[in-house]
Amino acid sequence: MSARESSLDTVQRELTAFARRARATAARMHPELSLVAYTILAHLEEQQGCRATDLAAHYLLDKSTVSRQVASLERLGFIERRVDEADHRVQVLHLAPGGVEILAAARARRQESIRVRLADWDPEDLERFARYLVRYNADAAAHP
Amino acid sequence: MSARESSLDTVQRELTAFARRARATAARMHPELSLVAYTILAHLEEQQGCRATDLAAHYLLDKSTVSRQVASLERLGFIERRVDEADHRVQVLHLAPGGVEILAAARARRQESIRVRLADWDPEDLERFARYLVRYNADAAAHP
């Protein structure tokens, strides 16, 4: 196996192992917010509001799945729906105050956890790792 | 936010987004083998056999979940159980011929997919990325 193939193999294996653990990790760090719920809230915060369809496309979920997640998050008071005046089919989703609060708490626990885990990384390594991940996800989105 | 915090934030966000997509990606790349099933088979291949308890610990799954997954994979002819002669409570799991075959097919599709996605990465970047991922997972395992 060439050096390149070996690296690809490692990337694939390590990312898969990480993904396999992510759900349980989320459940332990913030039991009140599942991995899906967390990612949706974080996405809404980052994007300053978006449509359910965008969420489905971004996270490779069926629109019905997103619809139920959104309904649940709304019932919990974490998000609000605002009908788009320009297109009445569209609901623009926004964080509600309760969602801002619970997202902040969950994110804080995640950040603290990752801060501890990566405490002894050099700043340059950390910064490069972050850039690689961004690039990888961008590449993944570009090659569906 | 400091540069370090910013990098940590990016790492956290990108890894989460990746994890959120992993299940659907696996389902599309190899519908006959779910993400869990794939990781279990790959683990068995890598470890040359292991116990169900080890799988549960490694992937943060309940032992009942692993038990059912293992039972299903055995029914499909993908793995074999061999009772440990030194400890009759233990079943050592091994890949069966059918498992070797289907794992190879799934892995080939995964590898091809990632090969295309990362086609224009420099070898050094790829190698560094792989090392960072290994290190990250090791750190995560060390800080449970």
Next chain:
DNA sequence: AACATGGTGTTGTAGAATACAACCATATCA
């Protein structure tokens, strides 16, 4: 204006994944 077509979201339904608790069998240790 009327109609076809497509995009956005919801609901019905079914299956898979998962956790927790209770349990059985085996092993280890006092």
Next chain:
DNA sequence: TGATATGGTTGTATTCTACAACACCATGTT
């Protein structure tokens, strides 16, 4: 031997998810 711990299975309930059918709105064509 009896108490305790470990590995695994099964009962049960919940959650996540996809697919299909549907309703509603928008846009373009005739």
